[in-house]
Amino acid sequence: MRLFCDEMLVGLARWLRAAGDDTALAEPGTQDADILALAEAEDRLLVTRDRRLAGRAGRAVLLTEDRVEDQARDLGERTGLDWRAAPFTRCVVDNAPLRPATREERDAVPPQARGLPGPFRACPDCGRLYWPGSHVRRMSERLERLARNG
Numbered sequence: 001m002r003l004f005c006d007e008m009l010v011g012l013a014r015w016l017r018a019a020g021d022d023t024a025l026a027e028p029g030t031q032d033a034d035i036l037a038l039a040e041a042e043d044r045l046l047v048t049r050d051r052r053l054a055g056r057a058g059r060a061v062l063l064t065e066d067r068v069e070d071q072a073r074d075l076g077e078r079t080g081l082d083w084r085a086a087p088f089t090r091c092v093v094d095n096a097p098l099r100p101a102t103r104e105e106r107d108a109v110p111p112q113a114r115g116l117p118g119p120f121r122a123c124p125d126c127g128r129l130y131w132p133g134s135h136v137r138r139m140s141e142r143l144e145r146l147a148r149n150g
């Protein structure tokens, strides 16, 4: 699913990216007209907390919840998005599709993570490394809970 989150939904955008959904995030201070134009041009579903903005968009989901977990549940129920689609295949920071880590990159992960079975992935844009350590495991459990609720 291709989505476009407004700047108030940074936390939710990270969850969506962790689930593998192609999720653009509005830069802070982006004008409403530009957000609408970008969402339209890139054929993305606008996800916003701004009632007026939602009303002006062709396709939009208006979220009213404050907590990320509640926002995620609400969005999942209303769009049927699959939280298990392709977990950890995108960078949670910049949305770039990850690629397999090189041998050199794998050697750069903390020693206690090196023995993990993988996959080890890297972001081609920011260089961030992803491996199935405790952070990814916690996030996976959250996504799994969401998938079961929805």
Ligand SMILES: [Zn+2]
Pocket (backbone or CB within 6 Å): 091, 092, 093, 094, 095, 096, 123, 124, 125, 126, 127, 128
């Ligand atoms: Zn990145």
